[in-house]
Amino acid sequence: MKILITGGAGFIGSNFIRYWLNKYPNDQIINLDVLTYAGNLENLRDLESNKNYQFIKGDIGDAELVNEVVQKGMDLIVHFAAESHVDRSIMDSSDFIKTNVLGTMVLLDAAKNNGKIRFHHISTDEVFGALTPKDKPFNESTPYAPRSPYSASKAASDHLVRAYFHTHKLPITISNCSNNYGPYQFPEKIIPLFITNLLERKKVPVYGRGKNVRDWIYVDDHNAGIDAVIKKGKIGETYCLGGGQEITNLELTGRIIKLMGQDRTMIEYVADRPGHDLRYAMDYTKAKKELGWEPAMSFDRGLKQTIDWYKAHEAWWRKIKSGEYLEYYKKNYLKR
Ligand code: NAD
Ligand code: DAU
Secondary structure (H helix, E strand, C coil), X not given: CEEEEECCCCXXXXXXXXXXXXXXXXXXXXXXXXXXXXXXXXXXXXXXXXXXXXXXXXXXXXXXXXXXXXXXXXXXXXXXXXXXXXXXXHHCCHHHHHHHHHHHHHHHHHHHHCXXXXXXXXXXXXXXXXXXXXXXXXXXXXXXXXXXHHHHHHHHHHHHHHHHHHHHCCCEEEEEECEEECCCCCCCCHHHHHHHHHHCCCCEEEECCCCCEEEEEEHHHHHHHHHHHHHHCCCCCEEEECCCCEEEHHHHHHHHXXXXXXXXXXXXXXXXXCCCCCECCECCHHHHHHHCCCCCCCHHHHHHHHXXXXXXXXXXXXXXXXXXXXXXXXXXXXXX
């Protein structure tokens, strides 16, 4: 099978490519990624010599390039590419609309116009809005209620993907997943930011009072869920994937601090995120029943493994945090 992965140089995309080529070594993967500040070819160094892996630098919004790539005979498109950080979307939403909405449209058109290629769209639990502590977790029937520019752009892309199924009979599936963690996550997201700060003996900035709740899933459990949807999911359907590991940010911070042998004086309470969603949680019953998928990694083991990975890959994150990469990608990004 020939697969186009978009955004494969990012956190989940790079883990997914490695997961897929391990499990299906005879499949061929093309990774189309424009290398924004979050895209990093070092995430995939070990695969560069694999004859079934090819990288193409390019923007999913570039229709000519996307058509050219898709015409290389793709059987499947797995669409990860996105602007993914909520805080950045609050500072400036323009790239979120360009990539997450318009970029998705360009890909959908290319899939539609080149033989209706099977399309799997990667989305988020944030499209459903925010839960109160008493609410039941989100499921596939929860109405959309996005509340940040990021989640609004992802919601728009989900609607477009479904519209291409209904209008153009494009064979699509969507997975909406909760918060991922694991190796190669860019250190702007809470878990890698806090681990690397503590390794640098810096304080960790908890937004507000740290009462917000997230449902954490280890990245390879997410990858296994995407695999299950691609192989066994029903065309036109959406599947909710989650880790079943709800925890407040403060509890999470306490666990990271403890695992790293430090103390709570390292916590710094800072201004809250504007419009900060209180709680996300996913009910993955449909994926479990229909696909036989459920997350396998316990949070304790996954968190310890992730801390160990950041300890062992200091050069990787130090290069990013030193600004070398940020500056490099900023320049390239602006040149697009
Ligand atoms: P990331 O920010 O680490 O990576 C995004 C990748 O997309 C980068 O490699 C970047 O260079 C690339 N990209 C961005 N704009 C592009 C463009 N215009 N053309 C081509 N490539 C482009 O993101 P991530 O955390 O790996 O998330 C991947 C996907 O999963 C996103 O769609 C995100 O919405 C979704 N998701 C993420 C999580 C999570 O917890 N991280 C949870 C659920 C869903
Ligand atoms: O829920 C899925 C989503 O999870 C994905 O769709 C997004 O792409 C991904 O970035 C993530 O969004 P969050 O906003 O939940 O992730 P983040 O790591 O930015 O924040 C997690 C929680 O931690 C959130 O409640 C805000 C808080 N936080 C975050 C940072 C970066 C802090 O308290 N301090 C911080 O410095």
